[in-house]
Amino acid sequence: MKAHTFIKTKEGREIRMKKSMKHVGIFLIAMLVFAMAGCSNDTSNGTEKKAAGKKSDYPTKPITLIAPSSAGGGTDATARALTADIEKYLGQSVGVVNKPGGSGSVGMTEGANAKPDGYTVTMVFVELTMYKHLGLSPLGHDQFKPIGLINLDPAALTVPKDAPYDTLEEFIAYAKEHPGKVKVGNSGTGSIWHIAAESISKKADVKFNHVPFEGAAQAVTALVGGHVDAVTVSPAEVKAQLDAGKVKTLAVMSDSRSDIIPDVPTFKEAGLDVDPVGTWRGLTVPKDTPDDIVAKLEDAFMKAAKDEKFTKFMASSGLGIELKDSKEFKKFMDDNYKQFGEILSDIGLSK
Amino acid sequence: MKLPNIISGLLIMLVSGFFYAQTYQFPKVKLEEIGPAVMPRIYAAILFILGGIVVVQGLMAKKREEEENEKTLGYAVISMVFVLVFLILIPVIGFYISTALLVVGLLLFSKVRNYILLISVPVGTVLFIYVCFEKLLKVAIPAGSLFS
Amino acid sequence: MNLLLDGLSNILQWQVLLVLVVGTVLGIAIGSLPGLTSTMGVAVILPVTFGMEPVTGILLLVGVYFGSVYGGSLTAILLNTPGTPASAATAIDGYALAKKGLAHKALTVSTLSSAIGGMISVIVLILVAPQLANFALKFSAPESFALALFGLSIISSLAGKSVVKGIITGFIGLLIATIGLDPMVGIPRFTFDKMELTGGINFIPVMIGLFAASEAFKSMEDIFSTRKLSFTVEKVKLKWSEFKTLIGTILRSSGIGTFIGMIPGAGADISAFVAYNEAKRFSKNKEGFGKGELKGVAAPESANNSVTGGAMIPLLTLGIPGDAVTAVLLGALMVQGLQPGPMLFEANGPIVYTLFIGMLLANLLILIIGLPGIKLFTKILYVPKAVLTPIILILCTVGAYSLGNSYFDVLVMFAAGVIGYFMQRYDFPASPLILGLILGPMMESNLRRSLVMSEGSISIFFTRPISAILLIIAIITLFAPLFNKLMKRGKGSESHKVQS
Known part of the structure; x- marks a missing residue:
């Protein structure tokens, strides 16, 4: 009975425990052995083995999800919505902890340096593949083990409704006639939306006047107020103004059309062959986390991302869902890292 | 307020002077008219001058006031x-x-x-x-x- | 009108009312705790609303939002600990009043001003939102720069005994605000290769330290002081004749708050300082400010609460969030299938008007909960300082920490507390520093953004009417004290001449 109360701890999954009382005894002995082995061996080996021993049991306590942004942003909202009902799939609750600062590098660095036991998951976003290029932080995506990609929103070229151009082609022609005069609002120099605008200007060989704002929302406000001529932000960020008929989106920078604005062509369809640029959010754990724990998390989070409540939330917030499993997500980040490195060094922002 | 003014004024001059010097360590960027260093440099320079004024005020104060507490x-x-x-x-x-x-x-x-x-x-x-x-x-x- | 009546009947259901009461009480509690901001309160409650009916869910958030802006003033007045940045200006005269034993009166004024300011802004929202929204859109970088400069010109009137020292702390605030990543090109400034500094120094821990922690250190001194500085709470109630003198201030400040609220990028904190300054400008008793003037409480409180309605104007009519709180609310509305923008009123008229009525009610609730609560709130002053001080220091710590779960913020708070203690001791005022911290980034990034937009020409600030007017007001405000002095001196020397 002692063993029972010991295992029960505070989480109180009694029923399962009672059924497997016999296993509990064996498990305890195994734990003891592993713990002793852990003490005698070097530490990293010890945690690995301990983790392996927990295999059938993980997770036994609530998990922390680091959102490297302040409360209230898109990252925060996605994290909270995704974990709201995750107990169903994971058997444990996930608490969101905001760690803002340094364009996300503060929270992500902490996530990368957390104990690789699967109890600290980090929501990373596109900036992770840019820190090194921009010289903002030595943190890179290789310091994480990916769980999966959840959300992807492409850049979309949006202009005021009364602008003298209706297609991407006309826009570029206009920009060629007025070099350096077309003001394109972005969410900060070196930000993903700045990269998007630079990608267009490089491919189409035109010169823009890039105007950085504190964030995409501020850039869109300036667009509606007529203070800039175009913005390159996500469809979600201009959707309200699109619905209100104040702006028009000329093209989206993705391989396929956006679900939010299915009538708008992709850049390729509109005649300009640029690589897709977009913002995304995914989940990661520290790179030494054992694979079986990653698999469990991957399974649970992918299921949670398909949960109807979550998909409804994302759709109504205008956020695109794009699921990639651990492997695909890794390749995706590798590609991003290369692509952004090239663009950033072209515009002289790379360190 | 004689001594506190002199000390605080000197401290302000020291710190603002340090910040002023630091602005020359900023990485150079070519993109803008007013670069990242301009405003901090203005702030630090003004602070340095104001710190000087406080020092002078301290020196001019006639007698060391009774420090009650x-x-x-x-x-x-x-x-x-x-x-x-x-x-x-x-x-x-x-x-x-x-x-x-x-x-x-x-x-x-x-x-x-x-x-x-x-x-x-x-x-x-x-x-x-x-x-x-x-x-x-x-x-x-x-x-x-x-x-x- | 019919829509408003429909809204009223929609609201008068016990679930909706209950949610509104719960939200307002929660908001007041969150707002009164240092470090817990309105944004944080609304964001934390947000997921709870996903499962609710649209009206119920949004009104819960509205209650939290409105309540928290009011709640910040309670601790500002009683403990010199502004619960939210919006109440930093309230602390100046509110705490001075409390020290005089007039906490009851100060709280009554802040409750009344908050509720009235909030209601006025909601009424403006109901009546002329679309017209005002288009005006708000005219605000871009040059206008925001001019507004920030105007805000900074207030420093001269916030300075206490020494104008030079007031300007110094203002510039210290501006300089601290430049720490971190540059807002325009993203290069690190004064970060000394510390990762924690790349995000800049968060001004809320600084504020908690400067106001609350430094006050706590000082009260440790008072405990040992031979002169007994015990707080008395006189049960002096606000007289109607006194309230009458405040009406003008409340109305003006509500107008200022509503206006600043609807401008993207400027919020409750700035409006409170601007309203404080204007109250002082219009007052005959300028010397009384800073020493416990009721208008010094009425102005910032009516202004920061009227920001709530003002901020809703661009949010609901254009779908543009003016600040962080309304950005969260935008998300909440969209989750409920309500797309803010011009279409909102056509497609969801009844819901919108129900929300309007709910907002009016939330402000009424501040009055209904706040006024009887004052007796309870002032009880805190009966707690011996020896007991209260350690609790305040703990709350400062946990408040600074919970902002971003950051130990670094706690260290910032502590450093600000120590520095704040010595600043207070040697007559360096804290509020200009806060103002510099808030407005510094706004001024610098908009100045540089304007110059990018105009390709380097400074004519952009003078050819745009709003920006030109704001700049002129800023210059007048900046030099008014100087000008007044010169006038006085001029007169003085003239009379001297006559005599001789």
Whole structure:
């Protein structure tokens, strides 16, 4: 009975425990052995083995999800919505902890340096593949083990409704006639939306006047107020103004059309062959986390991302869902890292 | 206010001078008319001048005014040391134990000898933070390296 | 009108009312705790609303939002600990009043001003939102720069005994605000290769330290002081004749708050300082400010609460969030299938008007909960300082920490507390520093953004009417004290001449 109360701890999954009382005894002995082995061996080996021993049991306590942004942003909202009902799939609750600062590098660095036991998951976003290029932080995506990609929103070229151009082609022609005069609002120099605008200007060989704002929302406000001529932000960020008929989106920078604005062509369809640029959010754990724990998390989070409540939330917030499993997500980040490195060094922002 | 003005003025000049010099260490960017260094440099320069004015004001002040509560300054500084020790302890023994220690320490320091207060105040504070911040607001209160 | 009546009947259901009460009470509690901001309160409650009916869910958030802006003033007045940045200006005269034993009166004024300011802004929102929204859109970088400069010109009137020292702390605030990543090109400034500094120094821990922690250190001194500085709470109630003198201030400040609220990028904190300054400008008793003037409480409180309605104007009519709180609310509305923008009123008229009525009710609730609560709130002053001080220091710590779960913020708070203590001791005022911290980034990034937009020409600030007017007001405000002095001196020397 002692063993029972010991295992029960505070989480109180009694029923399962009672059924497997016999296993509990064996498990305890195994734990003891592993713990002793852990003490005698070097530490990293010890945690690995301990983790392996927990295999059938993980997770036994609530998990922390680091959102490297302040409360209230898109990252925060996605994290909270995704974990709201995750107990169903994971058997444990996930608490969101905001760690803002340094364009996300503060929270992500902490996530990368957390104990690789699967109890600290980090929501990373596109900036992770840019820190090194921009010289903002030595943190890179290789310091994480990916769980999966959840959300992807492409850049979309949006202009005021009364602008003298209706297609991407006309826009570029206009920009060629007025070099350096077309003001394109972005969410900060070196930000993903700045990269998007630079990608267009490089491919189409035109010169823009890039105007950085504190964030995409501020850039869109300036667009509606007529203070800039175009913005390159996500469809979600201009959707309200699109619905209100104040702006028009000329093209989206993705391989396929956006679900939010299915009538708008992709850049390729509109005649300009640029690589897709977009913002995304995914989940990661520290790179030494054992694979079986990653698999469990991957399974649970992918299921949670398909949960109807979550998909409804994302759709109504205008956020695109794009699921990639651990492997695909890794390749995706590798590609991003290369692509952004090239663009950033072209515009002289790379360190 | 003679001596404090001279010291604070000199301190302001020193710090602003340091910040001014630091602006020359900023990475160079070619993109803009007003670069990242311009505004900090203006602020630091103005501060340097204003610091100088305070020094002059201190020098011009006729007599050293009577410092009425020079004695009590010690108590404020000691309470700062209490808090500093508390902050150093948080990462080690966790927030809750350090909180209890700080509260009891400050109570004893301010000559509270009532046992009911010495027990109820730290317990109440810890409970309040546990319920409001950790449970309701889901703040990740540090547990301390000794216990995690 | 019919829509408003429909809204009223929609609201008068016990679930909706209950949610509104719960939200307002929660908001007041969150707002009164240092470090817990309105944004944080609304964001934390947000997921709870996903499962609710649209009106119920949004009104819960509205209650939290409105309540928290009011709640910040309670601790500002009683403990010199502004619960939210919006109440930093309230602390100046509110705490001075409390020290005089007039906490009851100060709280009554802040409750009344908050509720009235909030209601006025909601009424403006109901009546002329679309017209005002288009005006708000005219605000871009040059206008925001001019507004920030105008805000900074207030420093001269916030300075206490020494104008030079007031300007110094203002510039210290501006300089601290430049720490971190540059807002335009993203290069690190004064970060000394510390990762924690790349995000800049968060001004809320600084504020908690400067106001609350430094006050706590000082009260440790008072405990040992031979002169007994015990707080008395006189049960002096606000007289109707006194309230009458405040009406003008409340109305003006509500107008200022509503206006600043609807401008993207400027919020409750700025409006409170601007309203404080204007109250002082229009007052005959300028010397009384800073020493416990009721208008010094009425102005910032009516202004920061009227920001709530003002901020809703661009949010609901254009779908543009003016600040962080409304950005969260935008998300909440969209989750409920309500797309803010011009279409909102056509597609969801009844819901919108129900929300309007709910907002009016939330402000009424501040009055209903706040006024009887004052007796309870002032009880805190009966707690012996020896007991209260350690609790305040703990709350400062946990408040600074919970902002971003950051130990670094706690260290910033502590440093600000120590520095703040010595600043207070040697007559360096804290509020200009806060103002510099808030407005510094706004001024610098908009100045540089304007110059990018105009390709380097400074004519952009003078050819745009709003920006030109704001700049002129800023210059007048900046030099008014100087000008007044010169006038006085001129007169003085003239009379001297006559005599001789």
